[in-house]
Amino acid sequence: MIDLIYFSWIRERIGKSSESIETGASTVIELIEELKKKDVRYSEVFSDLGSFRVAINQELTNFDAPITEAKEIAFFPPMTGG
Amino acid sequence: MHISVQNEFFDFSKEVETFSSKLDNIGALVTFTGIVRGEKSKTLDYMLIEHYPGMTETQIKLIVEETFKRWKICDALVIHRYGKLEPGEPIMMVATASQHRKEAFEAAEYLMDYLKSRAPFWKKEVLNGEGNWVKAGSGDEAALRRWS
Numbered sequence A: 001m002i003d004l005i006y007f008s009w010i011r012e013r014i015g016k017s018s019e020s021i022e023t024g025a026s027t028v029i030e031l032i033e034e035l036k037k038k039d040v041r042y043s044e045v046f047s048d049l050g051s052f053r054v055a056i057n058q059e060l061t062n063f064d065a066p067i068t069e070a071k072e073i074a075f076f077p078p079m080t081g082g
Numbered sequence B: 001m002h003i004s005v006q007n008e009f010f011d012f013s014k015e016v017e018t019f020s021s022k023l024d025n026i027g028a029l030v031t032f033t034g035i036v037r038g039e040k041s042k043t044l045d046y047m048l049i050e051h052y053p054g055m056t057e058t059q060i061k062l063i064v065e066e067t068f069k070r071w072k073i074c075d076a077l078v079i080h081r082y083g084k085l086e087p088g089e090p091i092m093m094v095a096t097a098s099q100h101r102k103e104a105f106e107a108a109e110y111l112m113d114y115l116k117s118r119a120p121f122w123k124k125e126v127l128n129g130e131g132n133w134v135k136a137g138s139g140d141e142a143a144l145r146r147w148s
Helices: A008-014 A028-038 A040-045 B012-021 B055-070 B101-118 B140-145
Strands: A002-006 A018-021 A053-056 A059-061 A072-076 B002-006 B028-035 B046-051 B073-081 B083-085 B090-098 B121-127 B130-133
Touching: A002 A008, A008 A040, A008 A072, A028 A040, B002 B055, B012 B028, B012 B073, B012 B090, B028 B101, B055 B073, B055 B101, B073 B101, B090 B101, B101 B140
Parallel strands: A002 A072, B002 B073
Antiparallel strands: A002 A018, A053 A059, A053 A072, B028 B090, B046 B083, B046 B121, B073 B090, B121 B130
8 A cells, every 4th residue: 555645736636635545556657647547636637747746755756766665655746945 | 953844933033043052163144034925015815834744854854964065064044834824924944154154155045945946845825715826936946956
């Protein structure tokens, strides 16, 4: 099981802040494709890869990253701290 | 190094006082405070800041550690708030202390650039009951590249 966590408008549009899933995906991009097939909310949120970022186990990474060691995967828009 | 991620209001002058009172033999102290805009213009009811607990603290620590590697600074302070913030309230602050001003200024700027786009915070501006997520600025990534 992997915990998926969503922030900001991604959380709002998906309608939940987290969920636990089973996946056959081996990379982030495969996981995204899998989620997009699940529901229209996911396909809308993840339609533009330039509009969001991903972190695996709380570390910023890229869409090609393997998720085999992932316990927690977070999706969020570009950060606006400061 | 002092890092605080908090919901509570902070008084930046008191924070600077506490920070600098622990330092010895410094020649420069630079501080920056970010404040919620719109106090008088009423262009904002309040701001909501969301963050990623755990990752936020880790990322800020990494950013501060990198700052110490790059500049000869004596100490650094980062305070960043989350939750509901009213116009006029402080959002965050950084302080850097060094022997000479160049290091303190550059280190503070570096901290600010990285906190802006590498610390997992997201701001939402609320006006007349309607919320808008603040978009990252087009210059934010460019600001990071100047340090590489």
